[in-house]
Amino acid sequence: MNLDRINKLLDKKDYTKIRDIFKEVDEVDIADILDEYDAKTTLLLFRLLPKEKAADVFAYLSVEQKTQISMLVSDSELVAIIDDLFFDDKIDYLEEMPASVVKRILKNASENERRLINQFLNYPENSAGSLMTIEFVDLKKEMMISAAMEKIRRIGLDRETIYTCYIIDSKRRLEGTVSLRELVLAPKDSRVDDIMRQDPIAVHTHDDQEFVADIFKRYDLLAVPVVDQENRLVGIITVDDIIDVIDDENTEDFHKMAALQPTQEEYLELGVISLAKKRIAWLLILMISAAFTGFIIQKYERALESVVALTVFIPMLMSTGGNAGSQASTLIIRGIALGEIEFKNTKAILWKELRVSLIVGVGLAIINFLRIYYLEGYTSNIALTVSLTTLATVVTAKIIGSVLPVLAKLAKVDPAIMAAPLITTIVDTLTLIVYFQLATKIMGI
């Protein structure tokens, strides 16, 4: 709707009206509107933005638009735009830009700024350091509340959050935190160290982002301080960035469990070759490992020759085993990811899965027997073989599907990797062995 209005106003060149609309609309929505235009129109619209919104809108633009705009504007305008970004957005931006743009920005940065940027660009991907920003409010513990509030009023506008303030000593070591809530509600004649929280929860620059997200979830935080090895405060991470991390980590698990090399890029933005690369490795491994099933069938070729009907049920048995296994492994993998399941629960899991799989397996086995014997008119021997195999498959699949992820976690392998490949291969192989063993025993072939 806003897009239509702006289209019409652009036709009429009524830039004052556009400016008025931009005053009312949220930065995120403005960025969405700007993403619809070509680079030149976007730049025109971008220049109409109220100054205090421009940096935020820029941060929300698509990578493509950011690149285009960066190429179009002069060095001085580029520096002006970038200077207003919060430091974490600035780093994200530099990581996305082509080398030529990065060069122009570093050339125009101060010596100090350049050193800081390089330091941040060097934090490992997915580490706390790569997520943090430097715009926080730092206080001294001997400050009076009124002086602290005065400082917040003076510098707060440029800080990503003022809702948690950080108390540091003369060597910038983190001594405590105090929330704006506590500052506002405290008696005016108290000092910061009367109300500050000592030993605050903090993370290290090299901590993994998944660990940081777990800290946020556990303690319901709005921001967390990041310290270096000497406990010096170097940055903070805010909850909005952690929400993105949670989505990214979940996407990674979804991808791994579907035998994909995980990616954080959007599907529609990935090229055909990179999509193919992300898939072919696992497909190949799984295809080759599926050759096991072929060897087993070869071994029992004579049995199959005498009772070709046995072939009819192989796909059904294997897919039932696969499904039963992935049900169990998904429950366990997800439980591990949410911190609900640990290695010490293995025995409880085994006992639970044994009982669940017996109930489910017996149910499916009975239905299979009735269907095969009465509805489809096969011999009772075949029906018995298939239904007993169903039971064995479900039990095996559930036990293996539930225990392997826990063992993976113990061996410090990502449990999500276990889901697709190993479990299906093992279950498929075992299913076929049981099937043919039962067939030869029951039917005497």
Next chain:
Amino acid sequence: MNLDRINKLLDKKDYTKIRDIFKEVDEVDIADILDEYDAKTTLLLFRLLPKEKAADVFAYLSVEQKTQISMLVSDSELVAIIDDLFFDDKIDYLEEMPASVVKRILKNASENERRLINQFLNYPENSAGSLMTIEFVDLKKEMMISAAMEKIRRIGLDRETIYTCYIIDSKRRLEGTVSLRELVLAPKDSRVDDIMRQDPIAVHTHDDQEFVADIFKRYDLLAVPVVDQENRLVGIITVDDIIDVIDDENTEDFHKMAALQPTQEEYLELGVISLAKKRIAWLLILMISAAFTGFIIQKYERALESVVALTVFIPMLMSTGGNAGSQASTLIIRGIALGEIEFKNTKAILWKELRVSLIVGVGLAIINFLRIYYLEGYTSNIALTVSLTTLATVVTAKIIGSVLPVLAKLAKVDPAIMAAPLITTIVDTLTLIVYFQLATKIMGI
């Protein structure tokens, strides 16, 4: 570590020291410690808590401990504990407790409170209403900033957040929001309506929690107001509760994609019967639908009889198809969940998957041919049949796997449901048809 210290102090009955430890430790960690003890010791420890921490610790206790404590204490102590809970925690608590406890609480509540509780208990599960709390700061638009700050100081202690304040008119209709940051940074002689944000982002009591979570992600909010149908402000939702929602929604998708009826309860807390129930329905549906594959094999029984070797490759072909399909469907389902993919992208997806699947399919087909013909010494006819089927399967699986979730979304069916059941059944069936068709053509059987 704290647990060990408290164990020792409990033995020595040194309750003063325990009290001191509790002053320093975070509420979440205290709750974890208390969960380790039997109900009576927990109650003893609980009574040692500083008053301002007791309610928070109680909210974080396990359901079991909450129930036990509620049964052990007198009516008046129970009321005292519950009264200090934030309203959303109170509702969660009432939903978890056995009827006898709920009755005792309602009996001791005021008429007004009882009405409010019943209203909140009636909001649909997973709706905004079921997530919200009533402890927010409301302001009037004609207030001076100083008066607003005064009000916040007066009532702020009992509010879940003071970082966003809500401006309502005489009929409690939502007129705007203002953040504490804006209040603190504003000139002291301005009025609330000088700085408030008009038309604030708000959700409705009956909006689904997934929608609410998307709003938080899009606009990087710390809290969102909840209004009823007359736009009256009835509550707020804070970001910490939304993080839980994001995890829950992801868990739901993981479960659905693994053919499980989703559950929000922890695995270890679920009974064997309920676990079995959550699994057997889909397993049964999938088992029955896998019968299709059986019919196709039956139809080509004669071909199999003459070349039993064909059976050898059926499991490998089917699992390759299944894996290729779930790779594509997972990418698309996840993209839809994150709002990156919509129905209008269908053509782009199809074109992309066609090319990706041709690259991947040809690669796998060549490797299969080499393996089967050279390594395993089958005839070139069999090797050709299997490798062409591999190609066809990969292409079919990727196309169906990617398009079905988009179509599901269009038909307002949850795309995650599509992943396991429909796609595998269709791909399995098509794979077998192609396989036998090719076999009869190529080998002339």
